[in-house]
Amino acid sequence: QVQLVESGGGLVQAGGSLRLSCAASGSSFAIGAMTWHRQAPGKQREVAAIITSAGSTDYADSVKGRFTISRDNAKNTVYLEMDSLKPEDTAVYYCNMIINKNAYWGQGTQVTVSS
Numbered sequence: 001q002v003q004l005v006e007s008g009g010g011l012v013q014a015g016g017s018l019r020l021s022c023a024a025s026g027s028s029f030a031i032g033a034m035t036w037h038r039q040a041p042g043k044q045r046e047v048a049a050i051i052t053s054a055g056s057t058d059y060a061d062s063v064k065g066r067f068t069i070s071r072d073n074a075k076n077t078v079y080l081e082m083d084s085l086k087p088e089d090t091a092v093y094y095c096n097m098i099i100n101k102n103a104y105w106g107q108g109t110q111v112t113v114s115s
Helices: none
Strands: 003-007 010-013 018-025 031-039 046-051 057-059 067-072 077-082 091-099 102-105 109-114
Touching: 003 091, 003 102, 018 031, 018 091, 018 109, 031 067, 031 077, 046 067, 046 077, 057 067, 077 091
Parallel strands: 010 109
Antiparallel strands: 003 018, 018 077, 031 046, 031 091, 046 057, 067 077, 091 102, 091 109
């Protein structure tokens, strides 16, 4: 059974940095695109960043230039480096992976940015 386990969230002051990780475990599999989503209180979940199996990346305009998504295929892990954090980045962050053509979600990790 595939499981995605996230880590790295927490409380940080505005202007600070955090690094999120999401590791997939289970039987052997082929992983396609990896995505970080976020959901702020009272708002819909949105895509923050995506990285394809080929390593191409794309970002929401709100995080472009501040967030960096990367992946380590040997470790079945996706990362999100978040710099210059703002209070509006406060949200629960979820990773998503396409594994064997199915979509799997992490449990979510809280990121809180204080002003």
